[in-house]
Amino acid sequence: MEQLSPRPSTATLEKGVPDIRLKNDADLSKIYVYGTKLGQGGFGAVYEATHIETQTKWAIKEVCKPAPGSSKVKMVENEINCLSQINHAHVIHLEAVYTTNKRICLVSELCKGGDLRQLLDKKKFFTEDETRKIIFCLADAVAYLHKRDIVHRDLKLENILLKNSLDEDDGTFDIKVADFGLSVKTGGVGINNIRTDACGTLIYMAPEMMSGRGYSHWCDVWSIGVIMFMLLCGEPPFVCKTKNKLLDKIMNKQVEFTQPIWAKVSDAAKYLLTCLLKAEPADRMSVQQLLENPWITGDTSVLCVQTSVLEMMCDYLEHEESN
Incomplete structure (x- = not known):
């Protein structure tokens, strides 16, 4: 993954999934170019995005940071924790997690065929x-x-x-x-x-x-x-x-x-x-x-x-x- 200046705080989840903390939402636009909106749910929107450095396409789920202690927090944590432990051909691949003061962004493989x-x-x-x-x-x-x-x-x-x-x-x-x-x-x-x-x-x-x-x-x-x-x-x-x-x-x-x-x-x-x-x-x-x-x-x-x-x-x- 491309590093920003100043250098973001980066941790690693299980399975080697980068957990990257950014200063603000605009920093993510220096790493990915957003494309078509793929869907909208109760937690946020999903977009097609292209990684600028590698030109690979991904799906990014943007979730507005829930209030601490809310059920939404637990669900987002569940998603990240489980996907960080999984490596299977028929389970969605989690590539990286980006966190800002306002949002949590899950970068996963792009599925173009819908559901x-x-x-x-x-x-x-x-x-x-x-x-x-x-x-x-x-x-x-x-x-x-x-x-x-x-x-x-x-x-x-x-x-x-x-x-x-x-x-x-x-x-x-x-x-x-x-x-x-x-x-x-x-x-x-x-x-x-x-x-x-x-x-x-x-x-x-x-x-x-x-x-x-x-x-x-x-x-x-x-x-x-x-x-x-x-x-x-x-x-x-x-x-x-x-x-x-x-x-x-x-x-x-x-x-x-x-x-x-x-x-x-x-x-x-x-x-x-x-x-x-x-x-x-x-x-x-x-x-x-x-x-x-x-x-x-x-x-x-x-x-x-x-x-x-x-x-x-x-x-x-x-x-x-x-x-």
Whole structure:
């Protein structure tokens, strides 16, 4: 990165991400030339920008500095802390962080293809092969996060970006999981690491998170199931206006495939969805089981019966007793 005069204060986050403090907002314009505004959210705006020295293009998220102690502070810190620990092909790459008295600027890789929500609105639905490519990449990223005890907690179509436009990527769907503001790093599995605070977007939210009884990384698997369902038919599997009504519907009704488009989808894909969208997290397929499922590898003829966590525990206890 180009150094300014006077020299800015520079620290290094995990993964070698520079954390650079500038005297004022104008100093950033000496490093990057701002281009098109890519989006506007509750925290600030995202711009395309070109690094002057290298002429490489990046995305810059500008966040007005929240008041100390506010929830926005925690979310910005979450995003920076998590992305500083991550190096995965399908997770957005954080290049640098710049801080002034008024703003925090996150420089990340530029994704020119928009997000999956925008693309789904255009396409109406994805083919099974297209969905398979996306879900494989998403599951691979989530498995990577879970191995590092990071739970995203807000997986949704809007938070999955496309590196290139559809015309440029030749249908490969190079996706990038983004927006780690609600993510949390747990201490691993176990009762002491159960979370109870509900967060995220309602139609993607796992039932155990809605109920307030406690949840863990299994909530991300539910969200993957919702995303897969929506990619295949264009609509969410469960819809209600309030959290309580939605929870009641999920707990009392299995996922159904009523839209005509499902006639063109394999039984293997539909069965997989029932495994991902189990209301009880202990009965739900794990992200690793998803990656090992025959449907992911392209075999739509096999209905691979999953083994739930409870079944695995019972098998283990029976084995121990027999010995």
